Amino acid sequence: MNSTLKKIAAALLAALFLTACQGGGKEEYQTPAPVFSYENATIYFAMTDRFYDGDPSKNNSYGRATVDSHGKDIGTFHGGDIPGLTKKLEEGYFEKLGVNAIWITAPYEQIHGYVGGGPEGDFAHYAFHGYYALDWTMMDRSMGTVEEFRTFVDTAHAQGIRVIMDVVMNHVGYPNLQDMLDFGYGNVTGTAEEHAVEAEETFFDYKKYVDYRDAEAFQNFYGDWVRADLPGYNPPGNTEITMALAGLPDVRTEVRDSLGLAPLLATKWAQEDQEDEPWIVPAAKKYRQELPLSPAGYISAWLSAWVEEFGIDGFRIDTAKHVEVERWKELKTLTSSALKTYREKHPESPAAKFTEDFFFMGEVWGHGILKDYYFDNGFDALINFTFQGLKKDGPAFLKKNQNSVYQKYAEVLNTDEDFNVVSYISQHDTNLYPREKLMKGGTDLLLLPGAVMVFYGDETARPMGDGGSDPTQGTRSSMNWDSIDEKVLQHFQKLGSFRNRNIAVGAGEHKMLSEEPYVFQRSYDRNGVKNTVLVYQGAPGAVTLSVEGAFAEGSFVRDAYAGSVMTVKDGKITLTVDEAGLSLLEAVEPVK
The missing domain is CATH 3.20.20.80 (Glycosidases)
Structure with missing residues (x-):
């Protein structure tokens, strides 16, 4: 493998992981492939x-x-x-x-x-x-x-x-x-x-x-x-x-x-x-x-x-x-x-x-x-x-x-x-x-x-x-x-x-969950692939959002816009929406 391909392979591997702060510490999570x-x-x-x-x-x-x-x-x-x-x-x-x-x-x-x-x-x-x-x-x-x-x-x-x-x-x-x-x-x-x-x-x-x-x-x-x-x-x-x-x-x-x-x-x-x-x-x-x-x-x-x-x-x-x-x-x-x-x-x-x-x-x-x-x-x-x-x-x-x-x-x-x-x-x-x-x-x-x-x-x-x-x-x-x-x-x-x-963004079923703020879910379940995302568009700041039916209880959800990771509790997450008024929510897994 030449040096260019090695760099590309390393970049692809690195792209699958992220480091986020949760509870004051740093933890690595794996994003959807x-x-x-x-x-x-x-x-x-x-x-x-x-x-x-x-x-x-x-x-x-x-x-x-x-x-x-x-x-x-x-x-x-x-x-x-x-x-x-x-x-x-x-x-x-x-x-x-x-x-x-x-x-x-x-x-x-x-x-x-x-x-x-x-x-x-x-x-x-x-x-x-x-x-x-x-x-x-x-x-x-x-x-x-x-x-x-x-x-x-x-x-x-x-x-x-x-x-x-x-x-x-x-x-x-x-x-x-x-x-x-x-x-x-x-x-x-x-x-x-x-x-x-x-x-x-x-x-x-x-x-x-x-x-x-x-x-x-x-x-x-x-x-x-x-x-x-x-x-x-x-x-x-x-x-x-x-x-x-x-x-x-x-x-x-x-x-x-x-x-x-x-x-x-x-x-x-x-x-x-x-x-x-x-x-x-x-x-x-x-x-x-x-x-x-x-x-x-x-x-x-x-x-x-x-x-x-x-x-x-x-x-x-x-x-x-x-x-x-x-x-x-x-x-x-x-x-x-x-x-x-x-x-x-x-x-x-x-x-x-x-x-x-x-x-x-x-x-x-x-x-x-x-x-x-x-x-x-x-x-x-x-x-x-x-x-x-x-x-x-x-x-x-x-x-x-x-x-x-x-x-x-x-x-x-x-x-x-x-x-x-x-x-x-x-x-x-x-x-x-x-x-x-x-x-x-x-x-x-x-x-x-x-x-x-x-x-x-x-x-x-x-x-x-x-x-x-x-x-x-x-x-x-x-x-x-x-x-x-x-x-x-x-x-x-x-x-x-x-x-x-997240293949669900372009290829998934669309479901509006809230009109104001505007929240929607996209779900994809075809060809052996399952993927679900939520998108929030509304006021910035602290927001408690119901994610029941999208993300499982106790699972980890990342806001790909702000870079933060939350845990689903009682079917909800609390996020800090960026000043752009946009949150892009995807499921992630902690790296063992």
């Missing part, structure tokens, strides 16, 4: 480029600028990378948050150049977010090498953390000046430096160097693979499947016949040599050739190769409603098989001990808590767009009755093991939760039934950034490592760790 289930998942969405810079030497890969020629970094690559994520794993950052799954933006190679950012083209917009795919078979050099990615996944798995990768099948990245020069399409002459955007120009002005009337000029782009508003191409349609979303070239996923390799990729791969090996995904090499596959067939094969190579645990499916659902079902079959292959080939890997199936989490814009045909076509969960708006207005819903949001979520989600949603309070395509209310927002989210997603920086009160003319770009600001709100961070850590240790 975490039981992983996506029903109780706390998924941390790290926009990799904006999270942590672990290797500054990668920051200008492919000639990408850190600051555009207008002096802005709204849409540039900021330097966050896979080594940065690994460093934070090794420091225990995610463990302390109780995170048991990390969702990362697509690490595969993105378009090299920029397009105009925002409706006014007032900033250079690069593919820092991973949604402008260029080559699904290679690591993007801004992100890291294959071996650096392997280290990241293995380190996460050693901590019991699953890795969910963002993937796109609906579209490829925009045509852009740098790629036109690199891969010979668009009939552009000169260099990117010669076409730099001046102060009086917008970042749409690069188009004046491109010949948009010459069909032959674009044949080295993606050819028959896509619909696009380009000369000689199949035009976009007017349905969810055939439209060019945000003007992106739309992959013709309905095609079942082989169309050969995409021209751009054939050109790109022919240019590569031995020096490119550290970035090529080994399991994808067999798919980098002419095969009897359709465009969607190729993309599915390439994506499944990541699972086979690294043991990726799940995908977050971007723009799911813009691709035929049967295509997603086919991809789920491929990835499930690939994950099984990985576990069989790597019996020494911590991931070989994981028993859950490959996880499919879909983004269907505007979708709420509705079990529909997506769940019959490979999806295990959909992102829940309704919770963010509901929670923005504060805590009033928690004080109603058993028909509250918590009660309804538990009744709908936790009575059906095949139905799950992923809820959030902040998101990269909508807005950030009010920064001054994050203590409340964190409480409401991390105590919610079903899976939840913590958007990077909600736990540190990361401020909204400059978005220029684009109203959502500011949600993607760089992580505020130098200005962390420690009070908010500690709040998220206590809640997240409590949730991770």
